[in-house]
Amino acid sequence: MSFTYEFPRPSVTIDAVVFGVNQELELELLLIKRRDDPFKDCWALPGGFVNVADTVPQGESLEAAAYRELREETGIKVDYLEQLYTFGEPGRDPRGRIISVAYFALVRSKDHTAIGGDDAKEAAWMSFKALPKLAFDHHKIISMALERLRSKIRYQPIGLNLLPEKFTISQLRKLYEAILGYKINHGNFRRQILPKNRPNFIKPVRTLREKSNRTGPPAQIYFFDKLLYENAVAKGFDFKLNCRKISQ
Amino acid sequence: MSFTYEFPRPSVTIDAVVFGVNQELELELLLIKRRDDPFKDCWALPGGFVNVADTVPQGESLEAAAYRELREETGIKVDYLEQLYTFGEPGRDPRGRIISVAYFALVRSKDHTAIGGDDAKEAAWMSFKALPKLAFDHHKIISMALERLRSKIRYQPIGLNLLPEKFTISQLRKLYEAILGYKINHGNFRRQILPKNRPNFIKPVRTLREKSNRTGPPAQIYFFDKLLYENAVAKGFDFKLNCRKISQ
């Protein structure tokens, strides 16, 4: 079967930049190994062609395509994908004119096992600090995604989706340090994230402290009260975290 | 001539959201009246199909398409277009599956005369406060652009591109009020925009004051020292303006 149009048309694909955090609070990235040319056997972002049609219902939405490709190529289902940017430079794909809409997501990597499928020979969580060479312009896409992630954690409590349900403040801080790429003063971070005179959504689990398999006193365990947070947001509250500056 | 593909492909278009500011410091939007169906004679954002090809050089970039369509349909050349978002919901265009990449820009409207051309029967600056009904999902695109504009003026001195080269602080404040949609305390705005203990790029024109055709003392005229600003940015300075809260 073939499809004929009066004017040339591009192909449209999606790419998914899925950040994960492992149990050591390190940043990871979900990648696949390509089964086919071009860039056969090269690591790349999961992604693929958007299903479209000119007749109603005109195929799937861009977002739906992103969820589908992610599931097909890596077996992973995420709750939320956010549109990042559209990459459409001529020459970015040797097969022809391909325009790609990039999406990004954040998950706990241990909750999402990566299983290669479909066009992906393999799928895996890779340490963000040691990424392999990637296909196409995927390095560019990833660096834009990291930039977005860094600015997002300052005004949305997305970091809290990445930790286990219960966590210590140190763990949360380590996550922020992993994303931002620098050390944060622990005392000040604490006060910022547990404000006394503003709405606070990080609540201590009264009876629980960290079972201390390390030096130092056992840390208080906290949880993120999502309901409280969402109510406050509805009332006009906006989360903000200042962790701009480094301190030794 | 026709083009045949193995799989169905969408059309890709661009839409340009061009904000303007008129000499009364009011916000305007550049619109065209459509010459052809669908939505013939309806007002819409300037935009159109991206020229593509599967053989090198594979056609024009998305951004280039945006500049070209803007020039063809409205006669306007802008210095800088920023990608806003990609709209690709099935059903957004009755002609078939059309994915549109939206760009946005900011200009002084008096420097850019709108002249209808090509697919545009007319092109005109319209008051942002009284927009007509628009074609397709263009209202949605515009509201997303306004949101972006509102957040951008807080951390980039883009407002200064929209005023005449020389301006008073009151004019600048009125522009901010027009974009943000609320009144700002004049004294506090002044101090924010003319900080004493931080780099300041808004310099008084020593010899000039407003020729006062209104009540009140003649205001000092300022200009934006772009060079100084860009040097400071290169050194890590980042512009920020707090005009969040209203005050009567």
Place this chain on the structure above:
DNA sequence: ACAAAAGTGTTTAGTGTACACCCATGT
């Protein structure tokens, strides 16, 4: 005389940063 707008000052509360300290724990 009055209203309107420019420009400036002051007060207050709050914020971010640096840094120091104590304490509980494992080794």
Place this chain on the structure above:
DNA sequence: ACATGGGTGTACACTAAACACTTTTGT
């Protein structure tokens, strides 16, 4: 005994918001 890290206190500089005041103009 010591290092490590949790948790807290505090001092300092700076900021934004509110609002009051003076001055200068047009009417």
